[in-house]
Amino acid sequence: MNSKFIIFIASLFITINGFSQTTLLDSVSGQPVSFATVSFGNGNGLFADDDGKFTFTKKLYSDIDSLFVSALGYKDLNLATSTLKDTLFLAPKSDLLDEVIVTAKPTGKFKEITIKPVEHDDYFKCWLPTIESEIAVFFPNTDTKPKRLTKILLPIKTEDKDFKKRGSSKKKRPFSTLFRVQFYENNNGFPGDVLTYEKIVFIATENTKPVFEFNVSSHDIFIPKSGLFVSIQVMGYTNTNGKLLPNKKYQEVKTRRGTVKISTTFRPLLPFTDAISEKKTFVKRVFLNGGEWVLFDKTNIKNSNLLNASLNNYGMGLKMEVYKNQ
Known part of the structure; x- marks a missing residue:
């Protein structure tokens, strides 16, 4: 031809x-x-x-x-x-345009401390990520010592509830999902201004460990006096080169009442927990203009299976360098 x-x-x-x-x-x-x-x-x-x-x-x-x-x-x-x-x-x-935030890295001795993540392997106690939602977790600052983040500890579940039913081979189904991480100031108990405009992303696959340790030390994120929020947001599946695939992010299901749009869920899943006493997890709808952060609880979120089971928090953890007062 x-x-x-x-x-x-x-x-x-x-x-x-x-x-x-x-x-x-x-x-x-x-x-x-x-x-x-x-x-x-x-x-x-x-x-x-x-x-x-x-x-x-x-x-x-x-x-x-x-x-x-x-x-x-x-x-x-x-x-x-x-x-x-x-x-x-x-x-x-x-x-x-002219705003430049410069934070000098403290010198001298420091110790690394860990805020342990809370993980589990129960499919039914996991958040099913969609690109319409961003999840932020609050971490307070408990003293005046300078603190620099080194790693974010992210509990994930790579397989769904049917994994154990696939026979003796139990081969994991491949996927490659891009996440974005952002850091926010504490604005009267809600995520406020971002702390950095840097591009901070990672990719999770079927082989990622149950707690993914994401190294952020190169970004020099220091915890403000009033604490900070750390958020993660699914961007979508990627190709072998790590580029986002232009797939449709929702499905259209025809019902008697008309067509309903159902957001696509992405692996890995995010384990939620009832083992944290404080309510420190916030969510927002990223595609609604003027979207606002809300606390993840029954007052703000209706018809949530996680909240009905008292699973109020995503069990994110941190590692940080804590320096002696200068």
């Missing part, structure tokens, strides 16, 4: 299906804006990848006519899908 004809057919197929790959760039530096949030305005959405690219396909999202793009440190961008271009520029917020 004539090669020009093949190229023509391929181009026609892409056009018919409304394919559009868009790159988000910083309007000042021209650099990609990694992992920006692209909301549909209805509680659903997707993320740009490490290179600031995202794919919007009318065939997949036929009922979406507007996009709301947001990223930490940038002004929000609202546009109609009919005007979507291959490149969009995000403007940095003017009040953050």
